[in-house]
Amino acid sequence: MKSGLNSVLCFGDSNTWGYIPLVGGRYPVEQRWTSLLEQMLPDNWRVINEGLPGRTTGFHESIHNPHSGLGYFLPCLEKHQPDVVVIMLGTNDLQSHLELSAQDISLGAAQLVKQAQHFANHHNGKPTDIVLICPPPIYQVGFAATGFDGAEEKSKQFAEHFEQRAQELGCYYINAGEFVTSSPDEGVHWHQDQPAKFAQGLFEQIKHLFI
Template sequence: MSDRVILCYGDSNTHGASAIAADGSWTRHDAATRWPMRLAAALGPGYRVIEEGLPGRTTCLDDPFEGEFLNGLRVLPAVLRSHKPVDLVVLMLGTNDLKARFSMTAADIAKGIARLITEIRRHACGPGGGDPDILVVAPPPITETGVPAPHMLGGAEKSRALAAEMAAVAAAAGTMFYDAGLVAQVDPLDGIHLDAEAHAGLAEGLARAIRDWGATR
């Protein structure tokens, strides 16, 4: 049997961006630290994990300042078709939708996730030309601190409602759901990104969920 292909589709916390320092600089965590690669190591043989994280990526919004390429909906079809057949899409987006310039509610952001679910199912990129399975991951709640704080005004309160809203969307769409906030917290330096400990916790939590999924496939 061929390896199960797991596509991790997300933003800077899937890319592995570190917290933003006071001078605006940041780095990328190494492969041994980033949660998708830690997930791959935890799952072991029989799985192939693909990192597809882009800093600044939204669910389905064009960013008027940083570019429309950050719209997760726009590039999703190409990504799916590049890697097909995909067995499972792990979808962790929503943090960038909290930016004040988008004026999105938690319910609106969850609707963005619903739109992505619909798009994933439009392209027959799963095994045998079917649909991939989908695991919706609610990102950890943010705090309004450090360099990103001015851009995230009001975002912390909204972020605390994301898990419930995304869980409801996942249930309605018949997908799996995982709350990353149960196993990972944002780095207090910038209130948005994950440190090494959070990456480890998220990888371990998702590995348990994906092993359960894999046992049924």
């Protein structure tokens, strides 16, 4: 990293990674919301895409599970030493076999915020800012037609619980559902016009962090 260059770490799942609904594969770099966000930031800021398909908050799993967010988050923070952390996880926690409530999932996301806060306390106050994002509601169709029993209703309950966790922890809170919608045909992922909407909405909410 060049001297004077600041970074935003975006820690998420397939919608951060850039998964294409119905088709599969990954959006080109320039179409991912993380890349679009970077274009809006001052020149001395870069955005790090740490999205992984299938990633959960991970509090309910072994830290050795490759998709455990909590298991990988600390090494990720140590590697990148970000100035700002954006966390958007919880959709994969809706899988039926995990048997988690919306509140449970919000508590899992809160564990990641706490880990980032703990890291900052021991690394010269970095990250200086933490943003907890509530994922948008999903639909139980297509990709989410099986293995997500009751998930649509749970996902609609996310906002109240995620916002409460952010208030308790004193971090920034953003509801992604205010800017984007999951595919009504596939259920979980974002169609091509959504990443740009999300990047713009997110930027408007947190642009003061980059002044």
